[in-house]
Amino acid sequence: MEGEVIQGLSPVQVVALVGVLGVGAQWLAWRMRLPAIVLMLGIGLLVGPVLGWFLPERDLGPIYRPLIAVAVAIILFEGGLTLDYARLRDARAPVRRLVFVGAPLGWALSALVLWLAVGLSWQSAAVFGGVMVVTGPTVIAPMLRQARLRTRPAQVLQWEAILNDPIGVLIAVLVLEVVLVLETGVSVGAAAWLLGTGIGFAAVTGWVAGKGMALAFARAWVPEYMKVPVLFVSVIAVFAATDSVLHETGLLAVTIMGMMLANAKLSSYVELHRFKEHATVLLVSGVFVLMAASMDFATLGQLTWRAALFVVFTVALARPLQVMLPLIGTQLPMKERWLIALTGPRGVVMVAVSGLFGAKLVEAGIEDGATLAPLSFIIVLATVIIHGFTLAPMARRLGLSGPERPGLLIVGGSPFAVALSQALEKAGVDTLIADTNRQHLTPARNAGLQTYYGDILGEAAEHQVEFIAYPVVLAASDNDAYNTLVATDLGPDLGRDAVWQISRVRDRSRHALPAQLGGQRLAGRPTFEAVNQRLAEGWTLRSTRLSEEYDMDDWQAERPGAEPFAVVTKAGVLRFAGPDQPVTVQAGDWITAFLPPELSEPSDAPDPELAAEAADVARERRERGETGS
Template identity: 60%
Template sequence: MAVQGTTGLDPVLAFALVGALGVGSQWLAWRLRLPAIVLMLAAGLIVGPGLGVLDPGDQFGAMLQPMIAIAVAIILFEGGLTLNLRSLSDAAVGVRRLVVIGAPLGWLASASALHFVAGLSWEASAVFGGIMIVTGPTVIAPLLRQAKLSKRPAALLQWEAIVNDPVGALAAVLAFEVVVVLQTATGVGHAIQTLAIGILFAGAVGLAAGWALVKAFRGGYVPEYMKVPVLFVLLLAVFAITDSVLHESGLLAVTVMGLWIANAELPSFTELRRFKEQATVLLVSGVFILLAANMSMATLGTLDWRALAFVMAVVLVARPLPVLIALWFSNISWKERALVAMTGPRGVVLVAVAGLFGERLVELGIEDADRIAPLAFALVAATVVLHGFTLTPLARALGLTAATKPGVLILGGSRWSVGLAEAFKKMELPVLIADPNHAHLRAAREAGIETFFGDILSEVAEHRLDAAAFEKMICATDNDAYNTLVATDIAPEFGRENVYQVKRVRQTSSRHALPATLGGRKIGGDETYFEANARLAEGWEFRVTRLSEEFTLDDWRTQHPEAIPVADLGPNGTLRLLGPDETPKDATGTQIVSMTPARKERLEGQA
């Protein structure tokens, strides 16, 4: 029989509630196009200190901190998996400066803000200031997904967040060890020795675990169906072992392990990363709900004008100043420096680690350390809300978004592709045509369409193409098998509902037919590549028509009875690609892209 907490909510029900609120907040944010983190934070506060329905400290007891610690470790490991060194490209200098120069300066600036503005002692300020180096991949990742920044500023923010996470935690450990030396009889040499051994041990274990895993996977020592379970078990073991030697060094170990695997070029790496990304979405949701719900009204009541002044000092001074100094005289433009300097959301790691060290400092006799946890929560809440609503407008104002309108990536340089791309260009939508055959791109280049020469699945495409600029993809080469392969491979990144391909040629033998479950959605009329291009050769063309109060969808259909609708762009900027059974929206301001027979006068002019 399950044990119930004082709130009366069963622990199993509490666990389910956390999952439902977390995932539900993410889904609602996607539907409403709002920052997901803001909704998760609000949901946690409502069911926690607001209504008192969820009390994680009571319902999960001693398991709460280990649960959060393991979740943070998995999130950081997944972040390490995204850090392919080749993806740094021209952001390498900026990332190096942000870590080597920006982190120490950020530590000093944060500690100063805590002491002079928030009024904490130097001991508490030094420890908490180290933790504040962390900007938080749990927050940055959803913000980048929403804001769709251009490649370099996105890489700067992502790398800084992931690399500085363990750096900030270890900085807090270093400061804490110094405080222990000052408060106890422990020697300085012993404290430094413990810290050095812990860091070296964590780095070595992370490298060894990553190397062993890659060796085992490549050598076929682990069957395919067991790769993810083996990865998870090894990850937990690495974190637990290193963390037992030195607290918080486990974060460094799992980050190093993920970084090694990310750069090992494993054949099954894509599947591993996708599964980890899905797990991370669940963990980020759950941890944010737990941390917000675990705050009490009494703790929140301790926040006064000093807390507000402290948050403002961090946002306006302690974050921007170190970043601007670190990136000074670098190849990073002033707009990119400004964006990175004004973007410093804090997340799960800050709250979790701050609460842990706050309790330990209080045990050592640093009384004002009990203010660390509420100040950490205030900083996280303020920066999450602030950057959640301002990052996208700020990036747009600075011209650093990948695209302000939904872009379309078209695979294949046929006449059909070029005609459709020209129609999208008339609607001022970003469009690019990619083809592995350089000759196929001649017509697109002559039409002024942006092109990419190469295989869309190649590593070069991954690093040179800014995928964030494109919302939808159309596979339209003369090779059905290639179209299906690309659509299937790209679908998890774009979303299966956003990947389309031209109809496949019907095979007379089922032996040669491709599975119906693979590939993308149909687009336009129920026509193959060859049938669609034949229409254009016969005089058909792509046309863009805008609906109005005087010219409705019925009028358009009456005027163009043979037209095949391919896409529509709503007045609110929403682009839809239309299949054989879909019709354009009948709304004033909607623009319809269709294939229609050429006008009579145009045909006569060509005769």
């Protein structure tokens, strides 16, 4: 009875259900710290072929394929927006080789495996081989964070995934066009003309649309509040226009359009980039659930042992050759090459594109095109599980894993930053102090602490700072406006619960910032001047570890007047004391607190030079009458 009720869902109800299931799976994966793609696959299979609650082609009818096509177009436009030429030029030689040599080589190797091992026709093998190049940036990023890889191998893997994401799809698009034209039975000359005009029209249209949109945005021909809607409908319009000339060339057009916008250096690029990320999360969730729900177990059963052979050859042969051959002659150490070669998880873009292209091949009379979607599910699931469980142990065995200790990035060099770093170092926290003023970093360097000279929001920092090792940020420079900018910019990427900010001088009543700006506030609302003035007056920052025998009550009894500032749990999680987050500690946790002068032991006494500098810093800001601007 329940199944009959679900089968009666309208298309609108099906779309709503798919959205809830897709986003719900991603949220559940975040809570359980599991790959979201695995949960989305399981949910899609459960509600589709297993329980039969809804089948996309049956319940959505003729709008199912167009919905998938438009969603894939927007996803590929998002991929094009990641292709910044400047970043590609700045990328290291290994990344360039993996893009320019590794991508075509990966296509050839994957197509060969699909043809020989799986038994696909050359048409299906050539098309799916292009999609196999994509390693999936949305899948590999959480794996890198969990494995805590060192900077160089992590950057190579991440940049390869970002750059090859649209390139692999473009290869598949071009091959698909060749196959579809050849299957129509036209002459070689007519086929070349049809392909040339269709692909040329798509490339020119995408280029013109991207340049035109960039010009319109730069010259304020489109108001700010309409930029995202105009961009959204423009992508769909370009896709529809080019696709009407030659099927599937619309995907090429929107990818090129995204590339043009990515390199236009628009002032509103950040807002556009974040919107497309949000839209992509929704679309990826929906597409993946829909594709899983439309899975045909009968088709999947036809693969038999060839599917296992496909996974083995891909993971153990095609991927290692795709990486090791292009990296011959580079200065990349051999152990890093092997780590990269044995890490290649596939993502949702592969599933979305292979399902769409497989249907096109079937329509053209190539029956084994129906196996592309099941094969993509198998390789995605297998690689996510294999690499998810092996990446961290392999990195540790090769000596390529980052520090196991928690990390804190302090933006702003000052005596307070030095004192906090030294106190947290005792609690097992690695710190990095960043500042745009070299002189502000002198005390930290003298104390032997890690520093970064430059703007933490600049492009150089993306390549030089190991952000994976510093998941928590404290904006504590002498410029309140810059602190707010840093916290606001890094919040969406790191999570707003991991970005903190010392209080502004004017942070009350009419001077208070909106809730969407800045980072989390610290308990007691300490300002830059206040914390440095404390150090000048003889206060110290000290870390103490609690135990079953020595708990929080004992600590407080021995330290009247001490003010808890941060806690490092025994699991290695760093959190600061906030106005709405009282300090809670357990046995094995470290507590870092401000101790008044009378409680400071001789060994805790601040360095005279550091105390003098703290006094000078506080005094200079008072005399300037700084208000944080």
